[in-house]
Amino acid sequence: MDDKEKRFERAKETALNFLTHSMRTEEQVRKRLGDKGFVSEEADYVIAFLKEFGYIDDFEYAVSYIEYAAGKGHGARRIKDEMRRRGIDRNTIEDAFYEHENRASEFGSKVASEEERAFAEALRIVSGKEIDDKIIAKTGRRLKTLGYESGVIYSAVGKLMKMKGNGDDDFE
The missing domain is CATH 1.20.1280 (Monooxygenase)
Incomplete structure (x- = not known):
């Protein structure tokens, strides 16, 4: 086995070891190989091997x-x-x-819509608290942090404002 083949094998071992901990993307494996000093040709070889055998997808x-x-x-x-x-x-x-x-x-499972998930999170945030402008603003900020689109946030906050208007302040 010549030096080139040995490097390819070491690159393959490095990638397989990296994949033992969790699923990885092609880009993550490429970066890891680059960080370990392997060149692009070696990374390409390893990526092709990993894809062929279903190790990365x-x-x-x-x-x-x-x-x-x-x-x-x-x-x-x-x-x-x-x-x-x-x-x-x-x-x-x-x-x-x-x-x-x-x-x-x-599989018959019901996937909650984005709006349903956002409103469920909003209810979790306000649970047991009086719904006021401060808690509504906090809820909106939290939903933004979680990555919800502004329309989805407005919908959830709007529902909270209706609850506030109906006097449904303290609920568990």
Whole structure:
């Protein structure tokens, strides 16, 4: 085995070790290999190997990440931004959102809409507190931090304002 083959094998071992901890995107593996001193040709070889044997798949990664992040209450904008930071292209992200919805409906589970998730988070924030302008503003800021679009935030805040107007202040 010559030096070039040895470097390819070391690059492959490095990538496989990196993948043992969790799913990774192609971009994350490339960056890791670069950080470890492997050149582009070696990274290309390893990426091709990993894809061929199903060790990395940006589409499946994106679908899994959507399930994880949506479960934590994150909005679509925040999820998309985070996936782009991880090196997933826009088309793959959009396809993954579509696939996520299809998988959920295929198994009969009800996927809460973005508005429903935002309002549920808003209710969690105000739970047991008097609904006043201060708590409504705090809720809006929190929803923005979670990555919800402004229209979704306005809808959730609007519902809270209606509750405030109806006197439904203290609820558990």
